[in-house]
Amino acid sequence: xxxxxPHLIPSxxxxxxxxxxxxxxxxxxxxxxxxxxxxxxxxxxVTNTLIASWISMIIVIALxxxxxxxxxxxxxxxxxxxxxxxxxxxxxxEEVAGPRWGRAFFPFIxxxxxxxxxxxxxxxxxxIESLGTPEPGTHPVLGIFLxxxxxxxxxxxxxxxxxxxxxxxxxxxxxxxxxxIYGFRTLGFGQHVGKYLTFRDPISFIVxxxxxxxxxxxxxxxxxxxxxxxxxxxxxxxxLGTLVPFIGPTVFYPLELFxxxxxxxxxxxxxxxxxxxxxxxxxxxxxxxxx
Amino acid sequence: MxxxxxxxxxxxxxxxxxxxxxxxxxxxxxxxxxxxxxxxxALRKTLDERTATIREGIANAEExxxxxxxxxxxxxxxIQQAQQRGQQIIADATTNGERLRVQYENEAxxxxxxxxxxxxxxxxxxxxxxxxxxxxQVADLAISAAGRVVGESLDGPRQRRLxxxxxxxxx
Numbered sequence: 001x002x003x004x005x006p007h008l009i010p011s012x013x014x015x016x017x018x019x020x021x022x023x024x025x026x027x028x029x030x031x032x033x034x035x036x037x038x039x040x041x042x043x044x045x046v047t048n049t050l051i052a053s054w055i056s057m058i059i060v061i062a063l064x065x066x067x068x069x070x071x072x073x074x075x076x077x078x079x080x081x082x083x084x085x086x087x088x089x090x091x092x093x094e095e096v097a098g099p100r101w102g103r104a105f106f107p108f109i110x111x112x113x114x115x116x117x118x119x120x121x122x123x124x125x126x127x128i129e130s131l132g133t134p135e136p137g138t139h140p141v142l143g144i145f146l147x148x149x150x151x152x153x154x155x156x157x158x159x160x161x162x163x164x165x166x167x168x169x170x171x172x173x174x175x176x177x178x179x180x181i182y183g184f185r186t187l188g189f190g191q192h193v194g195k196y197l198t199f200r201d202p203i204s205f206i207v208x209x210x211x212x213x214x215x216x217x218x219x220x221x222x223x224x225x226x227x228x229x230x231x232x233x234x235x236x237x238x239x240l241g242t243l244v245p246f247i248g249p250t251v252f253y254p255l256e257l258f259x260x261x262x263x264x265x266x267x268x269x270x271x272x273x274x275x276x277x278x279x280x281x282x283x284x285x286x287x288x289x290x291x
Numbered sequence: 292m293x294x295x296x297x298x299x300x301x302x303x304x305x306x307x308x309x310x311x312x313x314x315x316x317x318x319x320x321x322x323x324x325x326x327x328x329x330x331x332x333a334l335r336k337t338l339d340e341r342t343a344t345i346r347e348g349i350a351n352a353e354e355x356x357x358x359x360x361x362x363x364x365x366x367x368x369x370i371q372q373a374q375q376r377g378q379q380i381i382a383d384a385t386t387n388g389e390r391l392r393v394q395y396e397n398e399a400x401x402x403x404x405x406x407x408x409x410x411x412x413x414x415x416x417x418x419x420x421x422x423x424x425x426x427x428q429v430a431d432l433a434i435s436a437a438g439r440v441v442g443e444s445l446d447g448p449r450q451r452r453l454x455x456x457x458x459x460x461x462x
Binding site: 054065075 | 306
């Protein structure tokens with residue numbers, strides 16, 4: 001195990017290490033958009049974002065299954081917290097989509113929200129992106145620290161899942177596909193397709209085409225919004241950790257917590273809104289818009 | 292197999308990789324299945340039970356409140372009835388008392404008059420008896436005195452009748 005120094009050592013220890021190394025204490029981290037492959041299973045690459053994704057899954061599962069394993073009518077402890085969070089989300093679903101559809105959408109929306117939330121918040125866990133495997137040719141200090149010109153030559157074992165476009169794109173595709181499935185199941189094939197292909201007049205036809213384009217654009221907007229925000233926050237923490245070790249990232253942790261929550265909420269809320277629209281007929285949309 | 296030199300995925304731009312994309316789809320599917328199978332049903336059941344319990348509690352409290360109001364109204368009615376009944380009893384008792392008082396007063400008056408009359412009659416009777424006795428004694432004395440004066444006995448019925456007529460005339 002090797003540690004990337006800036007994110008683990010308080011700056012008060014820096015001068016002594018600098019004197020021993022005889023050069024720059026550390027460099028700015030290498031920013032890579034794509035995830036790092038740690039090992040492969042056959043043709044399948046296991047990346048640091050995939051491992052972080054599994055960790056996020058385990059946290060969510062442990063949290064919910066643990067809290068709901070022995071539920072009591074008077075909640076306490078973990079059950080109380082999970083119920084509070086889930087009931088807020090359930091109330092939000094029912095407000096947006098109505099009591100019937102809100103309850104139907106809740107499992108899907110809750111899974112999206114909590115999965116993204118913990119995937120986002122992984123960026124503030126100590127060790128994420130600072131524990132890893134050193135690149136060949138590096139010389140760890142004290143056997144475990146990378147300093148000086150070697151300080152950014154680390155392949156992190158963990159990297160927040162939301163900083164991987166594969167993760168955000170997969171969730172965006174799931175969101176859009178599930179929305180379409182609900183649309184077809186609720187409205188029927190003819191009425192749902194009629195939202196996109198209508199030949200009543202040229203304007204409606206063009207609007208329908210734009211709706212199809214919007215569905216694909218939605219995938220891009222969903223995935224890149226989440227990816228961009230979390231990736232930028234992650235880079236911000238890495239750079240600040242290099243410039244002002246220990247103190248810099250700590251100051252921005254609350255902001256990253258907030259951004260992580262907002263991005264998870266935006267993703268879940270938009271999915272919920274599109275689901276609500278999908279189960280609403282075209283005429284009902286116009287009727288409600290008229291009101 | 293652990294790769295000694297980790298590789299940055301470069302098959303597609305921005306680190307996109309079809310296998311990783313599929314892996315994330317599967318991850319979400321697994322997470323959704325587990326949560327929807329083991330966590331959310333229990334969560335919704337408990338939330339629904341608690342909602343039902345709270346709703347039932349509120350309904351019971353409302354029902355109890357209504358029962359209390361009803362009982363209060365009934366108690367108020369009973370108190371009013373009791374008060375009316377009490378007032379009625381007092382009024383009846385007053386009326387009866389007055390009637391009895393008048394009745395007993397009248398009876399007492401009548402009895403007093405009757406007793407007084409009886410006494411008066413008895414006194415008159417006793418007076419008459421006393422008069423008769425006195426007359427008898429006076430007659431006896433008169434006859435005795437006259438006998439001594441005349442020197443012969445005046446015991447015969449004719450003499451007594453004369454004496455009585457004399458006394459009657461004196462009276």
